[in-house]
Amino acid sequence: MKSKQSKGFVIIASKRIAFYYSAINLIESIMDYIPDAQFALFTEKRFLDQRAEDPNIQVFDCEDHIRSKLYGMANSPFDLTMYIDADQECQHEDIITIWDQIGDDDMKFVELTKDKRAQGSFVEVAAPIPSTGDKIDLTLCGGVCLYNMKNPLVKNFMQDWWDMFVVQDNYYEWSKGRKNRPKEDRWFPEDTPSTMLRWDQFTLWWLVNKVPKYKELSIGIFKENYRWNWFTSFRQDENGNHHLVNKHPILIHHSASMNKEFIA
Amino acid sequence: MDKEWKHPFWENYQKDRITAKLIINHSDGKTSSSTATVSKYTRDGKLTEDYELIIAQNGIEKIDKNTKEREDRHRQRHETEKRKRSESEQARKLEHLFNAKLEVFEIDSIKNSTNRKLKSRIRKAKNIYEMQAFLGMLVQEEYNNEIKTK
Numbered sequence: 001m002k003s004k005q006s007k008g009f010v011i012i013a014s015k016r017i018a019f020y021y022s023a024i025n026l027i028e029s030i031m032d033y034i035p036d037a038q039f040a041l042f043t044e045k046r047f048l049d050q051r052a053e054d055p056n057i058q059v060f061d062c063e064d065h066i067r068s069k070l071y072g073m074a075n076s077p078f079d080l081t082m083y084i085d086a087d088q089e090c091q092h093e094d095i096i097t098i099w100d101q102i103g104d105d106d107m108k109f110v111e112l113t114k115d116k117r118a119q120g121s122f123v124e125v126a127a128p129i130p131s132t133g134d135k136i137d138l139t140l141c142g143g144v145c146l147y148n149m150k151n152p153l154v155k156n157f158m159q160d161w162w163d164m165f166v167v168q169d170n171y172y173e174w175s176k177g178r179k180n181r182p183k184e185d186r187w188f189p190e191d192t193p194s195t196m197l198r199w200d201q202f203t204l205w206w207l208v209n210k211v212p213k214y215k216e217l218s219i220g221i222f223k224e225n226y227r228w229n230w231f232t233s234f235r236q237d238e239n240g241n242h243h244l245v246n247k248h249p250i251l252i253h254h255s256a257s258m259n260k261e262f263i264a
Numbered sequence: 265m266d267k268e269w270k271h272p273f274w275e276n277y278q279k280d281r282i283t284a285k286l287i288i289n290h291s292d293g294k295t296s297s298s299t300a301t302v303s304k305y306t307r308d309g310k311l312t313e314d315y316e317l318i319i320a321q322n323g324i325e326k327i328d329k330n331t332k333e334r335e336d337r338h339r340q341r342h343e344t345e346k347r348k349r350s351e352s353e354q355a356r357k358l359e360h361l362f363n364a365k366l367e368v369f370e371i372d373s374i375k376n377s378t379n380r381k382l383k384s385r386i387r388k389a390k391n392i393y394e395m396q397a398f399l400g401m402l403v404q405e406e407y408n409n410e411i412k413t414k
Contacts, residue, residue, distance in 0.1 A: 021366050025387065032384045051375065089362065089387075232359060235351040259363040 005150065007099050008038035008078035013047060013086045014068035018260045020047035023086040027057065030090045040081075042072035067169065067200050069142075070162035079150045084251060085143045087258045088229070092250040101146055101228075105220035106154050108146040110229040112139050117243055118226075121233040127193045136192075138201040140208065143229040143253055146222075157207060157214055165203045172197035229253050265290050269318040273331040280304040282318055282327065361392055368399055373406040 009030060013023035020043055030037050041052055042062040052059050058077060062068040073083045082098050101108055112118055112125065119125055127136045147154050170182035175194040188197075188206065196202045207214055222228040230249030233256060236242050242249055265288060272284035283301045290296065302314040318327075365387060368374055377383060382402040389395035 018366070021370060025366060025369060028380075028383065029387055031380070032387065049375070091388075232355060232362075235355050236358075238347065238350050238354075240354075254359070254362050258359075259366070 005079040006038070006077070007080040008040060008076070008082075010040045010042070010072050010076045010078070010081050010083045011086055012062060012069040012072040012083075013041065013043040014062050015044075015064055015066060016260050017047050018258065019086045020044075022089075022254070022258060024051050026084060026086060026088055026090065027054075030095060031056070033090060033093050033095045038078065040072070040077050042068060042075070065166075067162075067165050070158070070165050070200060070203075073145065073147075074155070074158035074162045076149055076158075079148065081145075081147055081149055083145045083147070085229075085253060085255070087255055088143070088251045088253045090250065091252050092227075092248050094227070094247075094250050098146065101222055102148060103220065105218045106148050106151050107157075107217060107219045108222050109140045109142075109219065110144055110225055111221045112141050113225070113244075115244060117234055121231050124195060124199070127196050129189050129192050131189050131191045134210075136196055136202060136205055138199065138205055140201065140204055140219075141229055142200050142204055143231075143255075144222075144251060151217075153214070153217055157217065160207060160211070161200070161203055164206070165200050168197050168203060224250075227251075231255055267314070267317060269314075269321050271330060272318050272322050272327050273334050274327060275301060282315065284318055284322075357391070361389070361395065364392060365389070365395060368395065371403075373403055374399070377402055377406055379405060 009027070011023045011026060013020040023041060023043065027039050027041065030039075037056060039057045040060060041057050042060045043052070044064055045061060048059065060072070060075065060077075062071055065071070069083070069085070073081070076083070080099055080102060112122065122138070125138050128134070129136065147158070149155055149158070164187055167182065167184045167187060170179060170184065171186055172194060173179035174181055175197065188202075192202075208219060224245065224247070226234070226244045227247060227250050229251055230242060230245060231253045234243045268287040268289065270285045270287060272282045275281035275283050281301055281303055283299065285297060286300045287295060287297045300314075302318060303312055304315045306312055368386060369383070374383070374386075379402060382398055382405070385398040386395055386402065389398060
């Protein structure tokens with residue numbers, strides 16, 4: 001008999017209370033369409049209020065770290081997990097199809113396409129590593145990720161993503177003169193452009209392309225791609241139609257436009 | 265010194281002024297270039313030399329064609345800019361709406377409200393006015409509840 005898979009959303013709100021407010025809005029916006037959806041909210045104790053006491057929300061503590069999202073992803077209590085950046089909002093009933101999206105894959109991402117409008121929305125999308133001849137190409141977006149934690153390799157992948165990003169970030173902070181030289185050895189080539197070290201997508205690119213054991217993983221792209229992570233920077237046309245999608249987006253990403261300084 | 269007029273176009277619908285790129289080949293072998301506007305007539309009503317030279321070097325048809333292409337280019341650029349401005353304005357409104365919603369949900373009576381339906385209507389509001397209408401309803405409801413319990 002097939003054992004029952006637990007399914008739930010992982011949301012992380014660290015560093016700024018604005019992310020907590022937005023995370024609560026995201027959770028409630030999903031509940032508008034899936035009232036019994038299960039959530040794991042990783043946040044800092046200082047942000048919590050009574051809204052997180054909902055029986056459908058499990059609360060976990062996380063560090064005041066810029067990419068606590070990776071810690072939360074690696075520690076999801078659910079078998080089938082949908083991670084969503086806290087500065088998103090659910091706006092379409094098709095969210096109910098989320099668990100079917102995994103298909104036969106171990107992980108599903110939204111892909112950054114070569115479209116000019118999409119490319120222009122991101123600070124950095126590619127860079128070379130001269131010593132290895134590699135070209136880093138950040139095509140997988142980390143804004144959402146659907147993954148199957150029942151597969152131990154996926155679990156390892158998520159843990160490595162967090163552990164390796166912490167090292168990479170320490171080197172980035174050191175390169176900016178904000179931290180002492182890291183104690184850990186660097187896992188990435190010394191001539192990796194330091195600007196790349198800011199991005200968890202770089203770690204993701206490395207894991208997917210450079211770590212042999214993860215070649216076994218089946219990594220897919222959401223069928224309707226940007227509907228699952230539609231950035232407001234993509235804009236709408238004069239008739240209100242969202243660019244780069246054929247139907248109203250399911251998840252709207254307010255990445256650059258959200259007021260992160262907001263304090264109630 | 266000889267003059268060469270390139271890329272001419274009509275400056276007006278009367279077709280009595282032309283703007284073109286003027287290339288002058290000087291006797292010492294040097295070349296200079298500038299953009300100049302030439303009138304068709306002198307003060308006493310005769311055709312100007314430069315006008316006649318432009319027509320001779322390019323022909324009326326070529327000038328008509330250049331003028332049309334230039335107008336099309338300008339129209340297209342204007343339309344693109346207008347579209348971009350409209351998209352940008354729309355995006356600004358939506359960004360403002362989202363941030364306003366987040367602030368609204370932090371108002372104590374809204375934050376503590378258990379009326380999920382009205383909260384959902386606030387969240388799904390398409391513009392700031394719709395949001396304010398549902399916000400008013402929810403605040404009123406919370407106020408009435410407060411009065412009742414006193």
